[in-house]
Each structure stands twice: as C-alpha cells, then as structure tokens.
Amino acid sequence: MEILIDQIQYRYPNGVNALADVSLRVAAGEQVAIVGQNGSGKTTMAKHLNGLLRPSRGRVTIGDWATDDHSVAQMARRVGYLFQHPDEQLFQRTVAAEVAFGPRNLGFAPQQVETLVAEALASLELTAVAQENPYDLSLAWRKRVALAAVLAMDTPILVLDEPTTGQDARFQVLLAQLLADWRQCGKTVIAISHDMEFVAAHFARLVVMHAGQVLRDGLTAEVVGETAVLQQTHVEPPAITRLAQGLTLPQTVWTIPDFLEVWRGNGRNRKS
Numbered sequence: 001m002e003i004l005i006d007q008i009q010y011r012y013p014n015g016v017n018a019l020a021d022v023s024l025r026v027a028a029g030e031q032v033a034i035v036g037q038n039g040s041g042k043t044t045m046a047k048h049l050n051g052l053l054r055p056s057r058g059r060v061t062i063g064d065w066a067t068d069d070h071s072v073a074q075m076a077r078r079v080g081y082l083f084q085h086p087d088e089q090l091f092q093r094t095v096a097a098e099v100a101f102g103p104r105n106l107g108f109a110p111q112q113v114e115t116l117v118a119e120a121l122a123s124l125e126l127t128a129v130a131q132e133n134p135y136d137l138s139l140a141w142r143k144r145v146a147l148a149a150v151l152a153m154d155t156p157i158l159v160l161d162e163p164t165t166g167q168d169a170r171f172q173v174l175l176a177q178l179l180a181d182w183r184q185c186g187k188t189v190i191a192i193s194h195d196m197e198f199v200a201a202h203f204a205r206l207v208v209m210h211a212g213q214v215l216r217d218g219l220t221a222e223v224v225g226e227t228a229v230l231q232q233t234h235v236e237p238p239a240i241t242r243l244a245q246g247l248t249l250p251q252t253v254w255t256i257p258d259f260l261e262v263w264r265g266n267g268r269n270r271k272s
C-alpha cells in the first residue's frame with residue numbers, strides 16, 4: 001500500500017509552523033528511516049500518516065484513502081503508529097489488555113485476537129509480564145509494550161517514532177528481527193531514529209529532515225556519507241563512516257565488515 005505525502009504544511013494551533021512543505025512517496029513494502037535534529041518536524045509528519053494530525057495544506061493518502069476523508073479509527077486499519085512517548089499511547093491496566101485493545105477494536109475474531117496478542121507479546125519478550133500494569137514497568141519496557149500493541153494490529157504499514165531511544169541492546173536485537181520479518185512479509189516501515197548505526201544497518205533509504213522540510217531523500221549508502229547535509233540538521237554519520245572518511249577510504253562505508261573489506265581491498269594494511 002503506497003504512502004503519498006503531497007506538499008503538506010502544518011501549523012499547530014499556537015502558530016508554530018512545524019511542516020513548511022513536505023512531500024514523500026513510500027512504496028508498498030519499503031523500509032525508510034527518517035533522521036533530523038529535534039524540532040525538525042519528524043513527529044508532526046509521522047502523526048499525519050494515521051490521521052492524528054490533518055495537514056493545514058496539501059494531502060496525505062494511504063493507498064486509496066486520503067486522511068482528510070477518514071477517521072483515526074479507520075486509518076488504524078492501515079497504519080500502526082508507535083508514539084515517541086509511550087505514555088501518550090498506554091491506558092489499559094495490564095500489558096495483555098493493552099496489546100489486545102487494538103486488534104479487538106479493529107473487530108478481529110476472538111481467536112485471532114488471542115493469536116495476535118500471544119505473538120506480539122512473545123516477539124517482544126513480554127509474555128512473563130503480561131498481567132502487570134504497564135505503569136509498573138520502566139519507560140524502556142513501556143515502549144516495548146507500546147510496540148507490541150502496534151504489532152498486534154497487524155497493519156500493512158508501521159510508523160515507529162524513535163523506537164530505539166532509551167532501549168537496551170537486547171531490544172535492538174528484537175527490533176532487527178522484527179524488521180527482517182516485516183521485510184519478508186512486505187510490510188511498509190517508516191522509522192524515526194537518532195541512532196545512525198541502527199539506521200545504517202537496517203534501512204536502505206534515508207530521509208533527512210530539517211526545519212519542517214525534507215532536506216535529502218536517498219539511498220542510505222549515499223546519504224550516510226554526506227557529512228555536510230547531515231551536519232545542517234545536527235546528525236552525525238555513524239562512527240565507522242567518519243573513521244573511513246578520516247582515513248580517506250575511497251568508498252563510503254557504514255558497517256565494520258564493509259570497512260574491513262574496503263580497507264583490505266585498498267591494500268593499506270598489507271605489509272609489503
């Protein structure tokens with residue numbers, strides 16, 4: 001299902017122009033990362049995808065649905081949104097109830113709800129805390145619960161607002177696994193992140209935002225090495241990319257294996 005953001009502007013009621021002019025097309029099954037300094041408009045844009053915010057100007061369509069003509073409840077069938085702050089999202093008394101709320105609300109059959117909830121809990125290693133109150137868990141774990149709740153709705157599109165912020169290494173492993181699963185079953189993913197290592201490792205396409213606009217949209221392989229572009233919005237390339245640049249390697253690299261390959265291929269570590 002294609003996502004089309006067509007020249008949108010958004011002004012908050014207090015007069016802040018959060019989106020100046022944003023256009024973006026994401027094909028079905030694509031996985032795209034969005035980076036940019038705080039306040040660049042990432043969350044505001046993300047909230048347009050499920051109709052939580054409606055553009056002041058321009059249009060957002062998800063498949064054949066314009067968000068202007070559909071309620072947030074309808075959009076929830078197509079777009080799952082993980083809030084940047086889980087406390088905006090969580091309101092049930094147990095983890096299990098929280099995760100079951102979405103699929104139940106979408107009208108899935110009870111048996112299917114049960115399966116979806118069990119799978120979502122298992123894939124985020126939450127089964128043991130299923131009966132706990134989300135608010136008795138740490139912020140990092142509440143974010144896991146919020147992601148499980150999004151997962152359980154089984155939408156074709158997932159929008160994840162800073163899924164990795166404040167999370168531990170184990171969560172990164174689980175998220176990497178989920179991204180691979182979603183790639184295989186053709187789910188579209190848009191993920192906002194400040195973690196360039198994570199972005200570079202998992203996303204082929206990178207969108208850079210700055211001051212309510214898209215500054216750059218391209219292959220991660222290219223954008224990750226564009227230090228000047230990234231600097232404009234206070235994003236640093238991954239450490240390994242900066243090291244390779246410092247050593248003037250002939251190619252942009254963003255993983256350690258790639259670095260080593262280029263380094264060796266370049267003959268710089270051979271004793272002659």
Ligand SMILES: Nc1ncnc2c1ncn2[C@@H]1O[C@H](COP(=O)(O)OP(=O)(O)O)[C@@H](O)[C@H]1O
Binds near residue numbers: 017038039040
């Ligand atoms: N609820 C709000 N009311 C007014 N202004 C807001 C609100 N939320 C965000 N903003 C402003 O909109 C701009 C974009 O914010 P946001 O979309 O949250 O950026 P990001 O997610 O990239 O950090 C910022 O100037 C921010 O202060």
Ligand SMILES: [Mg+2]
Binds near residue numbers: 043084
């Ligand atoms: Mg944000």
